[in-house]
Amino acid sequence: MSKLLQDAVAxxxxxxxxxxxxxxxxxxxLLKMDSQEVEQMMQTINxxxxxxRHCQRCNNLSDTDLCPICSNPERDHSTICVVEQVGDLMSIxxxxxxRGMYHVLGGVISPMQGVGPSDLKIDxxxxxxKQGGIKEVILAISTSVExxxxxxxxxxxxxxxxxxxxxxxxxxxxxxxxxxxxxxxxITHAMMNRREVE
Amino acid sequence: MSKLLQDAVAxxxxxxxxxxxxxxxxxxxLLKMDSQEVEQMMQTINxxxxxxRHCQRCNNLSDTDLCPICSNPERDHSTICVVEQVGDLMSIxxxxxxRGMYHVLGGVISPMQGVGPSDLKIDxxxxxxKQGGIKEVILAISTSVExxxxxxxxxxxxxxxxxxxxxxxxxxxxxxxxxxxxxxxxITHAMMNRREVE
Numbered sequence: 001m002s003k004l005l006q007d008a009v010a011x012x013x014x015x016x017x018x019x020x021x022x023x024x025x026x027x028x029x030l031l032k033m034d035s036q037e038v039e040q041m042m043q044t045i046n047x048x049x050x051x052x053r054h055c056q057r058c059n060n061l062s063d064t065d066l067c068p069i070c071s072n073p074e075r076d077h078s079t080i081c082v083v084e085q086v087g088d089l090m091s092i093x094x095x096x097x098x099r100g101m102y103h104v105l106g107g108v109i110s111p112m113q114g115v116g117p118s119d120l121k122i123d124x125x126x127x128x129x130k131q132g133g134i135k136e137v138i139l140a141i142s143t144s145v146e147x148x149x150x151x152x153x154x155x156x157x158x159x160x161x162x163x164x165x166x167x168x169x170x171x172x173x174x175x176x177x178x179x180x181x182x183x184x185x186x187i188t189h190a191m192m193n194r195r196e197v198e
Numbered sequence: 199m200s201k202l203l204q205d206a207v208a209x210x211x212x213x214x215x216x217x218x219x220x221x222x223x224x225x226x227x228l229l230k231m232d233s234q235e236v237e238q239m240m241q242t243i244n245x246x247x248x249x250x251r252h253c254q255r256c257n258n259l260s261d262t263d264l265c266p267i268c269s270n271p272e273r274d275h276s277t278i279c280v281v282e283q284v285g286d287l288m289s290i291x292x293x294x295x296x297r298g299m300y301h302v303l304g305g306v307i308s309p310m311q312g313v314g315p316s317d318l319k320i321d322x323x324x325x326x327x328k329q330g331g332i333k334e335v336i337l338a339i340s341t342s343v344e345x346x347x348x349x350x351x352x353x354x355x356x357x358x359x360x361x362x363x364x365x366x367x368x369x370x371x372x373x374x375x376x377x378x379x380x381x382x383x384x385i386t387h388a389m390m391n392r393r394e395v396e
Contacts, residue, residue: 001288002259008246011239016227022215024285029214030247038247041209042240048206049228049236061200061229087222090199
């Protein structure tokens, strides 16, 4: 096998979710693209890597020191939705229903993987709340063991600010999910948190 | 959403099999890699793109004018295995059982996609056979309609060389496949081409 191809495949295979077979397909595809396209791709990715930064207020990815959400005066600055990662923020933004602020932790507490509270942007969140003006903190953190640990840690830190309402997003049966295939814990929660039919 | 991130995601999403979600994951991963790693990845991919070429004899990808297989005097130069693409060649090489030559067509005849015989390296194959010394041509082409068309086209072109044995690889039930789930055509072929138990 060609050394050049071998090296390219090895590089692609380092990416998450890319096995040797996919890496090979990507390498083959690259040969079909014209040089201009490849050049543009490389430049875009390089520019992204070198110029992107984290919002100083909420830790969202941003082209500027303050992200477009934090610098938008028309959004509700008294509500903060805490998420694990930028992808979660995007999912919520895609609903176009939420008009408040965000706070990106950058992960969850995971002693197994050596991630402690100080590795996450929790102090930055507490500082923001300390400055006042925050009415509600919505914890939109995953229900994994690590997620729950992180949730309880943050709830404890926020106890010193009783004026701030702390909520978590609702757990229940997703739209389109078939009850038959939903796990027991979710069903239990969905039953407990049942609501009056409106 | 950050423009830099948006652009990077759009570039990744141009790759085959990469949707927006995967593109986003790749973009996020890139931020976790250190600059040296990213630099090395970019350089390797650039070098691959710019320096790789096709073997002048068999159309395999190669670092040099003749690929390592064609320039290996210890392999059997009288047998040519014809495959659609470089990935197929690699799969056969991975078995470490075949010691002959290859010929990479670069696709299959597909009028729907505007691919005619002249778009494939069929003339190069016929020229090679014309020069003599070839005893067998193994057609390892897929069983799709396009594959069969290509197979018949090549078989017709090779009729003028009756001294060359033309074969196709065996169709049958794969090892580990469960008969229950195998399609009828494959079972029919497997039954027709049954062999004595040795």
